[in-house]
Amino acid sequence: MQMDTFSPADGSTVGVAMPVSIVFSKAVATSARAAVEQQLKVTTSVPVTGAWHWFSGTRVDWRPQNFWPSGTKVNVDADLTGVSDGNGRVGTRTYHHGFTIGADTETKVSVPDHTMQVYRDGALVKTMPIDAGSSTFPTWGGTMAVLDKQPEVRMTSCSVGITCDKNNSNFYDLTLPWDVHLTDTGTYVHYSTGDPNPGRGEGSHGCIHLSMSNAEWFYNYVQPGDPVTVTGTSRAKADPQNGYADFNLTWAQWTAGSALQH
Known part of the structure; x- marks a missing residue:
């Protein structure tokens, strides 16, 4: 073993x-x-x-x-x-x-308000305008712990199962900066060239968009394991196994999964 x-x-x-x-x-x-x-x-x-x-x-x-x-x-x-x-x-x-x-750094995203607020030790540090997923491709809800972060990531619609057809309006193949990774299925907080001034946009394919300066700030501020909680989305809470979304289970649900409880 x-x-x-x-x-x-x-x-x-x-x-x-x-x-x-x-x-x-x-x-x-x-x-x-x-x-x-x-x-x-x-x-x-x-x-x-x-x-x-x-x-x-x-x-x-x-x-x-x-x-x-x-x-x-x-x-x-x-x-x-x-x-x-x-x-x-x-x-x-x-x-x-x-x-x-x-440090206790917690981020709260309100999809309807197009805002993201970052707290340190319970005190509000920064509020930023965002665009989250569209009604067709909503962002996962609930709490996701930051998996990792990279200064640049190539993102393609084919790799996340949206479309591999270059003639489809939802096709994309972009290399984007300041990427904070939230789920194994490809949810990031980052800057997008397709949405350079987020705040009231029509929505992403599920990622959370920040302006270039805010994306760089957030990238430098957070670390793996910091919670990002998304509310107001039409999509369910992220599956606990989809990265580190363990806190999307209640404590009773969590302890029921221990082999020593039975």
């Missing part, structure tokens, strides 16, 4: 909505998940109530009941040596990750 990915990275500093997320290279059988979960230890510098949640045989996340307290030191130890995955494989090593919860 081996891990494919283990997030956050050892030694990193992340935002208050960042879960611990473990992806195994091969599936853990349902019958073995409780024994595996018992070997996954999370310790924190301040008391935090949290639990593991199995999304599948290959992915299990740990999140606190509420957002992390800023400044918390977190250690995750996974002693899987000799532990069976229930499918004929046995763990051969121990994993350790330590990370720190950084």
Whole structure:
């Protein structure tokens, strides 16, 4: 039994909505998940109530009941040596990750108001005009933790399943700057050349558009794990597995996904 990915990275500093997320290279059988979960230890510098949640045989996340307290030191130890995955494989090593919860930076997007507000430690820092998704391609709702960010990303309508037909009015193939990544399905906060002055536009294909200066500011201000909460969209809350949208589950729904609860 081996891990494919283990997030956050050892030694990193992340935002208050960042879960611990473990992806195994091969599936853990349902019958073995409780024994595996018992070997996954999370310790924190301040008391935090949290639990593991199995999304599948290959992915299990740990999140606190509420957002992390800023400044918390977190250690995750996974002693899987000799532990069976229930499918004929046995763990051969121990994993350790330590990370720190950084500043409490929370972003709130109101689709109907075309605004995005950024808060630090509960105080409003900046309000910016935005355009979110259109009625045809609405932005995901709920809370999504920042996955990563890149100074430039090539975005194509084909890669996200909108259209590969260059003659279609929804076709696009653009390389755009200041990209803050929110979902695995391709939601970003960024600047778009097709919407250079957002605030009352007709809407995007699901991304959140900022002006060039605001996009650069936001890119430099946020870090992975910072929560971005979208309200007023016609689309449902993002699936918790679509990136790190773990806080879109209630606490009761979350704890029901622990193998030790049954």
